Structures are given as C-alpha cells and as structure tokens.
Amino acid sequence: MSNQIEKYRRSFLSEVEANVEEGDMVKMCMQCGVCSGSCPMQNHWEHPPQEIFMMIRAGKREEVLSSSSMWMCTSCYNCIARCPRGLPITHIMHGLATYAKRLGLVPKEQPTAKFGQMFWDNLSKKGRVNELKLGLALYFMNGIGPGIKKSLEMQDVGMGMMKTGRMNPMEILGGHSIKDTAGFSKMLAKAFEIEEGNIKNNG
Amino acid sequence: MSEKKIGAYVCSGCGIGDRLDVNQLVNTAKRDGKANEVKDHPFLCSAEGVKLIQDDIDNNGVNRVVIVGCSRRAKTEAFSFENVAITRANIREGVLWVRPDAPEHAETTQEMADDYVRMACAEIKYMGIPSGSGEQDLTRHLLVVGGGISGMTAAIEASKTGYKVELVEKSGELGGMVGKMYKRVPTKNGLQGPVDTGIAAMVAAIEADANITVHLNSTVSKTEGAPGRFDVEIATESGSTNNVRVGAIVQATGFKPYDMSQLPELGAGNADVVDQMGFEALAKAAAGGAIKRPSDGKEVKSVAFVQCAGQRSDKPGHLNYCSGHCCTTSIKQAMYLREQNDATAVVLFDDLRTPGATGEDFYRCGQEKGVTFSKGQVSGVAAANGGLEVKFKDLILNEETAMEADLVVLATGMVANSGPNPYLALDLEAAKAAEDTAQVAVLEKQIEVAPPSILNLQYRQGTDLPHLKHGFNDSHFICFPYETRRTGIYAAGPVRRPMDAHQAVEDATGATLKAIQACENAALGRAAHPRSGDLSYPSFRKEGCTQCKRCTVECPFGAINEDEKGYPQYNEGRCRRCGTCMGACPVRVISFENYSVETVGQQLKAVDMPDEFSEKPRILVLACENDAYPALDMAAAKGNTYNPWTRIIPVRCLGSTNTIWITDALNSGYDGVILLGCQKGDNYQCHFVKGSEIAHIRMSKIDDTLKSLNLEQERVQTYEVSIADIDRIPQILDDMASTIEKIGMSPFKF
Amino acid sequence: MSEVIATNQTILVAGGGISGLTAALEAAECGKQVILVEKGPTVGGRVGQLYKYFPKLCFPTCGLEIQLRRLKANKNVRLLTMAEVTGISGEAGNYTASIKLSPRYINENCTACGECGKAVEGEYDDEHNYGMKKRKAAYIPYNLAYPQRYVLDPRAVGTDDGERAKAACKYNAVDLDMQEETLELNVGAVVWATGWKPYPAAKIQPYGYDRYDNVITNVEFERMLDPFGPTGGKIVRPSDGVAPKNIAFIQCAGSRDRNHLKHCSRICCMASLKQTTYVAEQLGDACKSTVYYIDIRAIDRIDDFYQKVQKDPNVSFVKSKVANIVSGSNGNVVLNGVDTEGYNRYANDHDLVVLATGMESTVPQGVFPEGTVINEHGFIDLEESNGAIFGAGCSSDALDVNRAAQNATAAALRAIQVVTKVAAQEG
C-alpha cells in the first residue's frame, strides 16, 4: 500500500478500487451531487458522498478514511435509487467504513462504528441477534456511568417493549440461537480469511 | 412568344359568393382588368374548376392566369399549370377573412376585392413566363479545397454519386489534422475507446478513384464564373498552374490550432507543455507503446489536460468561443495514457461537453478506463521538481490546490482557415467614402493581418466566403446550415463552425449534396434555395444604365461583376433572385421576366383611387413574401381583421423595393405606405441577408421626397416583422389608418 | 387515395419534421423522386411546436414556411400525411415498405374554409399544445399546418359531431366512411427521420411532475410563450395563472441518467438558456431564473449565448442535479439538493419549475429488415449492415435543429447514392 499519496494521482483511487466494496465504481461519479442532496443525514455529513468521491480522486487518503462521514449512512438507499450513473453509493460507503476500520483509521468515539461492531459480535456468537444484549451493550458502550444513565433514559422504552411482549428479560440468559453455531463460525472464519487475503494481495 | 392572353377565374366558394358580388368581380376583371376570358366557379379548386382553367389554356390560348380566390399560399397543388404565368387576387385571406361580415362593411369589402382583381390583372399583363437563365451548363465536376477528413469525405462522397472531383491540398499529403492523429474518437455508440483514424484507408480510396484528381502542394489562385461554370486556376508550389472547370465548390480548409505561445501562464514554452496536436504527435511516435515526454524521453506517468486553454474567454487574444471537440479529444488522449502508460490522466474542465449519445458514451468510457475528471480552474503551469506543477482551484472541493505532472496538454481551440472576410474591403471602401477616419484605421488594421485568400474569387464582393462570427464561414440560419452567401460554394468542416471529426464527416457529406444540387440547378437554369426552382433571373437594359454600380454593390450574393466598360455583368448562376438589384437601380433598368418595376408598379396604379372627400383612404403595403405575407395569411385564418383601406402586394424581398414604387404611390394619391420586411442587424432574419436592411436605408431617404411633395413623414413607415407577428401586423395596418385619420387624406388624389 | 407511384429509384423519407423535410427536399432538388410520409396530419414536427430557436431567437415557422414553399413547388416530392411506415423488407436498392394510412376523414376537396370547425361541438386535448388547451373535433393542427386541410378527430366519427361536420361542408370534403389503408411501395433507399419525443416527465419521480401543478416541462414552457398557445403567450404558473417570480430550470431531467435516458440530449442546456431570455424579456426584474445543471453544454460557437445569459443578474447557475422536489406553501415547491461547488446544501423555494426533459428517440422496433442496427439509446447508427436505411436528424443521435438539418442533408446524399447506382444499373 502506498503511503506516499500524491495529489490527483490514481494511487489512492486504485487502492479504493482494489480494497473497498464496489470501490471500482468510484471513478464513474460525474459530480452531479444528487446523492448528497438525497441523504437523510445530509445535515450531519462532514463530506457528502460525491465529495468523498472527489477527495478519493484528489488523493486525500487520510482525510477520507478517518472521516466520520461514511458512518452516517443509514442505508436508506436513496442515493442508489437516484444516482444517474448507477453507483452503489450505500455499498461504497459501507465499504469505505469497513476498510477504514480495518486500517484502524476510524475516529475513536464514532458511535456507529462501535455499535456496528457490537451488532456483528452479537450476531456472530449465536447466529442470531440477541436484541436485549445488544441494547444493553449499546447503553454501556461508553462505560458503566453513562450506561446507567442511558438505561434510565431508555427505561420507558424497555418497559413498554416488555409489556407488549416485544422484549424478553430472559434473553439475557442466553436466548435464541441457531443450532449449528460451530459450522456457522467456521463459515465466517473462512469468509474472513478469504477477504483478508484479497486485501493483502491487492495492497 | 405568343400574344398574352389573360384568363381570370373567380371562385365564389369559401363564402366568397355569399359576401361579395361575384358578377361585379367578373365585370371588373373584364372591364378594368382587360382579361380575355373571365369565368366564375363555385369551387374553383375542385377537379372541375381546375379543368375549366386547363381547358382555356389548352383550347383558348390562355397563357396568363389570374386566380381570384384564395391566397397564393393555398391550394397550390390544384392551381399548378404548366407554361403559363399565374397570379392570384387574394380575396379570401386578403379580403373576406380580414373583414367583418356585416352589411355596413359590405361596400368597402367589395371595393377591396375589386381592387385585388384589378391589381392581379395589371400584374399579369407585365409578367412573362420565365424560361430559365441562359447559363445552363451541366458540369458534374466539383472542386474540393482542403485534403483533410472533411475534404476527403466530400471527394469520396461526390465520386460515389457519380461526380468528378478536383481535390486541392496545400500541403504535400492528404490527411489534414486527423491524419496527424494517432487515433480518433469513435463515431458510434457504445463504450469503446479510441479507434483508427481511417485516414489511410480514405487516402488509398482516393488514390484508387479515377473520378478524383488530387492536387498536392497546390492552392486555388483564381476562381471565376458561377455555379455550373466555375473556372478555377490551381497553382502548384512549383509555379505551374492548372485550369479546371467545375460546377460547384466545397471549401473544407479546416482549422489551425490556436497559437499556444500566447498562453505563457499555462506553461507554453516549456517542452513538456504541449497542445492537443502536440500530444497526438507524441502518441503517434509512441506507436502504441509508452508515451514519452519531449524534454527527456522519460515515460509519462502523470498528465494534466487543461481544458478551455485560451478559449471561452474574453481576454484579449483569447478565443471567445468553445471549439466543441476538445473535451472528447482530451478524453481520448487520456485513454491513450491509461492504456499505454497506465498513467494518471487528469482532465481539468469547466463544463464537460460531450453531448449526444455518442458523446456521453465516450465520457463514460473514459471514466471506465480510469481517466480522472475534475472540475477545476487552472491558474498556472510551471516547472517544478523536475516536472510540472499545475495550480488550479478544485471547484468541487472548493480549494486552491496543485498537482504534479510529467506532461501538460493544453486544449487550445480551433482557428478557422477561412481566408479574409470579403466584406472588410467593402467596409473599408464605405468608411473611406464616409470619411470615418477612426473606422478606416480599424479596418485597415484588420486588413493588414487578414490571412491570404483561399478561393481568390473574382467577385465584385471580394475574394472569399463571408465570415459569420469569429472567422467561421457558417450560415446565418439555424434551419439551413448550408445557406451560403456565395451560391455554389459550400463550407464544410471546422472552417464552417468549430466541430469534431465526426461532425465534420457529416458536414462534408451534406455540403457535397448541396454542391451537387448547385450543379443540377445550374444545369436547369434555376435558382437555389430559398427561391429554389425559380427560373426567372435578372436582366438589365444596357441603354438606360448609368453605371452607378449600386446593383453590384448591393447584391448580397456577389452575383454582379462589372465588365471592362463598367456595366454590370450578371452571373445568373450566383443569383438568388431576390431582386435587391432591381430595388437598387435608380434608373429602373433591371427586371425579371415575372417580377419587375412594372409588375408591382402597375398593380399599385391599378387600385381604384377614391377622391379626397370620400373618406376612403388607401394604404399600400409591400410585404416580404417570406415572413410578412404568410403572417398576414395566418392572421386572416385566425380571424384577425384590419381596415379595408389596405392594399397588399407581396415582394420577393423588401430589398427589391424600388423607391419609384413609393413615389408613384404617393403621387397616385395613396394616403400611406407600409413596408414590411424581416429583422435586420446582427441577428438578421432576411434570407437575402441585407435586403430588409437596405430597404430601411432607402426608406430613410424617402423623407426628401415626402418633403418635396409636402407630405407628412408618417405616411411612409417601414417595419421589421416576423412570421409570428400574426397579431402585430394587423395592428400596424390599423395604426396607419388611425394616423391617416389624424393627419388627413393625401392631397394627391386625381 | 390516389395512386402513389414509387420505384426502386424512389427515396422514402419517414417523418415530416425538420429533418425529414430537409432530407426530402434536398434529395428532390437534386432531381430525385421522394415519398415523404408523416404520421400526423401535418408536417413541421417538433420544431413547429417551438416558440423560438436558440441562439438567434428567431421563429421556427420562418424556416418551415420556406420548406413548405419548396415542398409546394417541387413535383418530385409526394407527401403522405396520416401515414406511418409499418414495415420495410428487402435490401438496398430494392425495398418494399408497408405504409399504413390512417383516415383523416377529410379529403383533398377541403379548402380550409373552416365551416366544419364551426359546426362541431366536441373538444379534445390539443396535441400541438401538449394537452395544455383544447381544440375542436374538426381542426387545423396549427397556424402553419400543411397540408392546409382540416382533420376530423376519429373520436368524432360515428357521433353527431361527425354528421355536423359533414353537413357543414359544401365541398363534399368530409368523408366519414374513410378507412384505414395499407400501401406497399417499392423504394430504393430509406431516410428514417421520425425524430424524438419528450421524455415522459412523470417517470422522473423525484421531481413530482405528476404531483405538482407548478412543475412543467421545457416543451410545455415553450408552448406557453406562443401567442396562440394555452396562455396566450404569457408565462404563468399552472396552479393559479399568476406570473412566476422565481423559476427553476432543472437540467438533465431524464437525460444522462441510467434510470431514464443514458444519453445527453444535447439541446436542453441551450433550450433552458434560451428560456431564461424569454423570462427576462417578459418579466424583467420581476422574475429570477435559476439553472440547476451538471455541465452546461453550450457547445462550439454558440457558447457566447451562455456568456450573455451569465451576465444577466437575474439568472443564476447552480452546479447540482436537484435531488428531489417537495411541496411548499401556496403552490410553490421546494428543491432539495447540494451545490456541488463547495458543498452547499439548499432547500430552495421556487414558484415554477421547468424540467429540461430529454429527447427520446422514436425509432421503432420491428420495422426494419434484419441486420439494421439500432443502438442501445434507440438511434440508428451509420452501419454497413443497415443497407440503404439511413437515420437522419434525431433518429441518428440527439441533435439540435442545425445539426439535424445538416445530418439530414448528409443522409439525403447517402440515399441518392443508392438510387443513382440503381439508375445506372438499370440504364
């Protein structure tokens, strides 16, 4: 992987094309901006998607990968639906986020990055999501103090869910699981292995 | 020519018979119009009605036909008779439809109709049957000037149509600019990269084609004659000359790249800063391998393409237009680099202009191949770190930035190789005559730097095709890209308008058709567009000519030269039959067989002039047949009305208006005169270029006449109107009626 | 229907718009026999519906009038209106074309006297005005329509209106028994010039053409300016008939978009620039125009038109493809998007939106002989395998009027070459 990224050289773009999910479509952007204007989180972006694509071309590697922008994607697919050039923007954003994470460039306190990891950890344990554990993990992700505060804040929601049968306190004790957890883990391990290999080969 | 025998045929259909006294119309035609045969029919355009007329032609010797009924623009299929002169008394659109159907208007409406009958009969009396100009050579032979892709296309296409071609190329080889390119932009859709230029194949085809004679290292040193009989002298570098006769000419002299040395701020002067043609040379030298930079032969790894270099800019010395092709050309060149050098190729553009289906496909193709596009404004290119630094503002990222490049390609524009603008000399003459010293200085300077002539036309109006804008020989008309101002000579390719190779090929093909058409027209002695098919042509009575030269100067098409004795010398093949010369002639010696000072003058005199006390004014309207007259027809069809005092005469062009008509009208007691012509000025709409403008100038001088007659200036008005002025023109006519009401009737009623 | 004579030295031109007229006339004035077929009741096509041309701002009817004069004067062209080419078989120099003739219900006897139009009562959407106003059941399509003959709407046939029209005509021109006919013609070459249609704006869902009254298309806007159009030449908001104060022009509405038309339609940039000058002329300082664009393609020497518009303080440009349109107050709409030059979000209120809708090709499928190449955008490429079938004008690419006329002239020459060869072979 080149560390010496020169402005407007293809090096960073090539890196993205090789290592980022659907990254080979970045070059097709024609800077119309319809994605940026379609994003529900547009008020919160540091850099909107079309600008990210331009930054990639301009070789702004650090700025792009350490940006919190991609983590603002709600996966609403508005940008994909409207993009006149058919860029799978949602996937590219996910891909950039994943790649940044892999390189350790994600801002430390990025909540979605944290939550996303929790979600993955949660599902990959038993093959299915344990909503209760996931929720608690989320509330306590910044430590016990904030966790308790957050839990109290969310108490009404929790109680409501429980009352309506949509949350089961017993899930804390284990909860739903697929049967073949062993095979499941094996499959994921293999998938990770292949993906890592692909990136190394490209890098 | 047999004796003139007039047949007048009055249609009583379409409500004419209900509202007008048809018997009276018939009597008017007989009594006042002196028509030999007069008949009426309830449905004249029916087969039966047409037969009635045809029978008179066939059996009663009628050779002058007056149709009293609808406008000359209506029912043309029905009223089309061979070998006779035809005119119309337009009493449907011109009378019935523009007058309210009420008893109190019946009298004046009938008067209008009767007048139109009189006018038509008067006109036809002076109309001959045009037989085509005497210059009827069929020369299936074209001259193509310029051996680039446009010229070669013209030559090949002409040959394919059965025409012989003289192909003149200034340099030592065919191929032109595209021939110097490595590859070209594809002309078909789909995501394909650059393709072979095809020039070698074209050259081979031309060399193998017995119909095409190639003159290399040659220029056109003299062009005389007219469509169908151009005599061209081709001069070779060695000094020898060839004379050929051709029917028409395609000028495909292409362009030269804008002189990039005028762009030092963009690094011009540095060996590694090249223009697009410079880059083609590098690519051609690389022959598919890695492209190397000129300074040190190093393989190029990073290139910046600077679009709009010295173009779309109003800085002095820059080109103020877009050259149309540079965006796709840069994309193509960037693709070379992607494929051959695996290099970074950044296109810095303002607006990426890749229009149409082929254009947008090519843009996407460039992106797929990894060309980098950035909306950026380049402020400077300078040497740095053994390469170049391109400073620019990234307009998307909104920051001043810079990139390093091994090579910079400046997309400079096209400068047309069009020869001098012929009107420069004439303008200079006029400025000198007007003693406008400032203007003289400006024009003299322009003439000083004018390029050498390309066609060396021996025309009174100058040596080359007139320029439209920025030195390009384009047509002024959107719908008529080949409406040339020098009949039989068609510009094609980037000399006509900035364009890419794809369009140049289409353009040259189209121009070839026009050139062929010009030959065919000349062979039949008929006019080209817009009066296509017209067999009439101007002639003059030498005895009366005062050699004033007005006709030669005012002819918009340079059709009239002067002979050794200073008399006008007509070249009918160049003539577009507008009649501007006729309008110009102070002694009225110029006429067409079916259109003359008399055909109009007699019409206006045929109007029955009520006396001063009848409170029935008469307004003469001379209306351009291209725009004003159709607009009047459409106004009538829409139910717009105007006053019954108006008498309208269509003219070929307002430029054909001879001031004698105005003087005659005023002397005969008309209370007002209106001239309706097309828009003049830079965006002129006059298909005869300056006809309307000239008419305006002539009319501005009519004031003296009015003064001498002691008449008010308001009585003569000239307007620029358009075909869409369907509501405005009736208003103009009514305004004149109001004016007359205000200032009173003309005292010249006898 | 009188007999139509055609041979394999005849050129068939499909489409009576500016391209078809040009191709037909240029070929005819070279002495070739031409059959010009037009699907509708009049020639003139799309340009007949335009108010003005860019960049000269002159009237299209001016050029049409000249073409009509050429047409009327030239016996080499046989014009068939209400006629559609439904099939072509054979090969270069020897094609058989099937032509469907739809009944006009009014024959050549028609003098355009207008009595039938006065007599009928039924009204239908006026196609010439894109349905923005009504026309009578018996009608002349527009001022300059040619042939200058009335048309009777087929929906009126079999109703009292049909009978009224018939009774009103003194010239036996109304023929309610007219039937559809099919002609089989032998021709040597075909110039296909059926032009374009505006891309259906309702398909561009983010812009809500089907949901908001004050979102219109550029072709509709063009009709608005015509003094004989639906608003008498006035620029007004459809919702309340009031003059707008703040118009948005949205470029690439349906063009350069894989969801719609992938190609660039070429004319829309210049069309919008032109339309801003209409606004400036009619409403002056009382109305602002904003052009939302990706690239302004004011190509070649007419770039100066763009430069002129840029200098108008009432016109602004935003480099942005508008993301979507939502309703605002009082019939206004709000355009959401970002100005990509520096990332500035906007939610701009406009009281009228003009969508610069793209050009969709009308080249049909299933009409041409096998091997004829119609590209993915629906245009006819110039291919060897097409034989003597030549696309012209907007059947060959998205073109402006000038290039369409140029291209049609070139197509005419290609067709001439084929029939000339046939003539030479036949001696």
Added chain:
Amino acid sequence: MAKREYSFYPGCSSQSGASSINYLRSTQTVCSELDIQLNEIPDWNCCAASIGYAGGGELPRISLSARNIALSQQAHGQQDIVATCAACWLATREAKERIEGHAKIRSGIDAALGEIGLKVESQMPKTRHFVEVLMEDVGLEEIGSKVKKPLAGLKIAGYVGCQTNRPFGIAGESFENPMYLDKMTAALGAEPVEKYEKKASCCGGALMFSEPEKSQALVKDIIEAAYDGGADMIVTPCPVCQMNVEVYQNHINKRFGTKFNIPVVYYTTLMSVAFGKSAKEAALDGQMIRAARLEEIAGK
C-alpha cells in the same frame, strides 16, 4: 384457490420475545385467512442487516445470506424465499445479486459454505418481501374480498420507509411515491392520507441506536407529516420503521416539544382487523402506543 407455499425467512426480530413478534403473529393470522403456507427455513441465521458491515465486511456478510439461501434450497427447493423484514429481504436479495454478478464473490462464497458442506446452487430461488406476495400473488381484489370489518372512518398514513422500497421496491411502484400501502389501506376500507410526503423518508434505521438525536429528528418529520395529512395512525411494512417511529415518540416529544401519540401498526395488523380477527390475532397487544380505534373495531 390452491394453497400458496413459500420458504419463509422470519428474521431475528420476529423471534419470540423480540421486537417485532407482533408482526409475525399478525402475519400468521393473515396467512391463515389467505391460505398461505410459510415454511420456515431450518436453522436460518441473521442477515447482518444494514449495520453488519462494520464488523463483517463484504464476504462474511454475504456468506450469512448465502447460508440461508443454501438452507432454503436444501429444505424447500426452489420455493420463493419470503421475508417480512425489509432488511432480511434486502440482504438476501442483494447477496443473490452479488453472488450472481461477481465471480470473485461467488468463489469466496463457495469456499466459505464449502467449509460446512453447503452450496448455493447456480439457480437461486427468488427472494421476495411478504408485501410482494400480497400484491402480486394474492392481489388487492382477493384481499378486499376477505374484508369483514371495513376500517371505515380511519385515516391512515402509509409509511413505506426505505428498504422495502429501495433499491428494489415492489414492481410497478415508484421509489419516490410508492402507492401500495395506500391501495391496500383503501382495499381494507380505510382512507389513505394523500400526498404523504414523508412516506419514503428514512427513519434513521440502525442509527437510531448510535445517533439517536439525528435519527429522532428524522422520525419527528415523518410523524409530523402524518399528522399534517390528518392521519389517525401510521401503517408500515418494516420492523425497523415500526419500532423507530413508534417507540421513541416520548423521547421525541421531550426533545422537540411535540405532543406525538400516534399508533404505528403493521399492515398485517390492519388486515387482520379488517378480516374480522380478534385484537389478539391482530397482535394489537403488541402496540406500545395502543391503536384504540382498531381495538374498537376488532372488539365489535
């Protein structure tokens, strides 16, 4: 009418005691009424939804759906896979496309599944949303014919949301203004809110957890637009939408000073009530904000 059978992918939130168990319950009610049989995919696993990318990356994420597809094929052959959850449906459909379209992904998936002796056949079954089944296979006419208690007098805002709508959506519907919920509402005798401008807006999805402030602002607009349209309740086809729009109304009220209290129901709940089923069968007891008017109708 023959029984319609599908391979069923319920998804994590439809498990007992999970957040959209009420969706599953009402779906089952609708299925029994419409004679639809849903055959659950044995041992299905989570799809990773739209947030799994952070931990999973591309191939591991796709392998999850691939495993479900393989299991479905193993148990139910080429039966269409039907999901009620938008994320489940989308992830499975996307996985299918990606496996079909990218050789590299196909080989990766083959290898990963190979580890556990599974294989995705080259001909994969179609993955469909339950709404597609209702609109395309059953049809509004049949649905309408089952209505026993028309929901007369109810004005309902059809909130379609994102992932049921984009990027695939329901055939014939536009991304910007999908109408099927409105048509369905009308078929059940209620009045759809016309011009519900936020019907396809985003509720924040999973970012409701990580970025609650930002997401709640989105939900606020969605609810406000429903109120503006005069809605009595909101109907939705997506578990995330349902949850996000329903359960945070108190928080939103606190944050923005609003007074929201609008029920958000699944279309299956609406259908169940209209079909004359009990409140329990309609899973009305799963509403955190009670749909009193529906309870009323169900209780009649």
